[in-house]
Amino acid sequence: MFGREWFDRIVGADAAGWAALLAAPFVGSFLGVLVRRLPDGRPVALGRSRCEWCGARLHARDLVPLLSWLVTRGRCRFCGHSLGWFYPGIELAALALALVAFWVDREARVWLDCLLGWWLLALGWIDLRRWLLPDVLTLPLVIVGLAEAAAFEPVQLTDRASGAALGYLALRTVAVIYRRMRGREGLGRGDAKLLAASGAWVGATALPQVILVGAASALAAAGCMRLAGVRLGVQSALPFGPFLGLATWLLWLFGPFAV
Ligand SMILES: [Zn+2]
Numbered sequence: 001m002f003g004r005e006w007f008d009r010i011v012g013a014d015a016a017g018w019a020a021l022l023a024a025p026f027v028g029s030f031l032g033v034l035v036r037r038l039p040d041g042r043p044v045a046l047g048r049s050r051c052e053w054c055g056a057r058l059h060a061r062d063l064v065p066l067l068s069w070l071v072t073r074g075r076c077r078f079c080g081h082s083l084g085w086f087y088p089g090i091e092l093a094a095l096a097l098a099l100v101a102f103w104v105d106r107e108a109r110v111w112l113d114c115l116l117g118w119w120l121l122a123l124g125w126i127d128l129r130r131w132l133l134p135d136v137l138t139l140p141l142v143i144v145g146l147a148e149a150a151a152f153e154p155v156q157l158t159d160r161a162s163g164a165a166l167g168y169l170a171l172r173t174v175a176v177i178y179r180r181m182r183g184r185e186g187l188g189r190g191d192a193k194l195l196a197a198s199g200a201w202v203g204a205t206a207l208p209q210v211i212l213v214g215a216a217s218a219l220a221a222a223g224c225m226r227l228a229g230v231r232l233g234v235q236s237a238l239p240f241g242p243f244l245g246l247a248t249w250l251l252w253l254f255g256p257f258a259v
Helices: 004-011 015-040 067-071 086-104 107-130 135-152 154-182 189-202 204-227 241-254
Strands: none
Touching: 004 086, 015 086, 015 107, 067 086, 086 107, 086 241, 107 135, 107 189, 107 241, 135 154, 135 189, 154 189, 154 204, 189 204, 189 241, 204 241
16 A cells, blocks of 8 residues: 555645655654653643653753654663653654645645645553643644634634534543443543544544544454454453544545445
8 A cells, every 4th residue: 555656646745745754753853851840830832842751951952852752762772761662652653644645635635635644643542651631732623623614624623613612522421421331430520621622623524433433443453452452341441542543644644434
């Protein structure tokens, strides 16, 4: 699938397209800071400035995405502490999203694909680590989705606005029913707000497929975990955010599939 045509498209991309590709690892680096600090209410604006273990002040050359990590073989230059896979992982993921966006779309839209993909990447990763989908990320995503429709695709605005409303109401309803039946929370309020954001980007028409793809990928992940020997009982749960995010991005990229 990632064949010759895709390669040619990247090589022949205009400045905006190349800017998206070159920016991707730096955006990933920023998302890493966001994922680690936002849930604790720590400031994210300044980025990484010190080693988290020894407190040494980091210089520009310690902060080049991917490269710094490769050069020091994943260790702090000052204290030698292993830096782990988190930062290179999220930087690579951000780059991978940009490459997929290139495979699917042309220049101007690649930026929109990346914007949504990176945003959902941060949300999904926070949910995976902390079981949390912060309002400061989900609510603006609703607004940006509707603004995008108003600016670039006004004919879709009604569908996208109803998508936002329906997304929220649908998951809130499911959550209330689940709580009544099982006596515990199955879905967080964050999931409902994320589905509202999803509706604001893909529209009400595509929303059922977001839920379907999200649920199917969550089941597939649970299946893989079982195969890998992780025991899952009735009481176990997976955060739904990463799967909703994945489903939203896929439907944004490829549109709803014909049923
Ligand atoms: Zn250090």
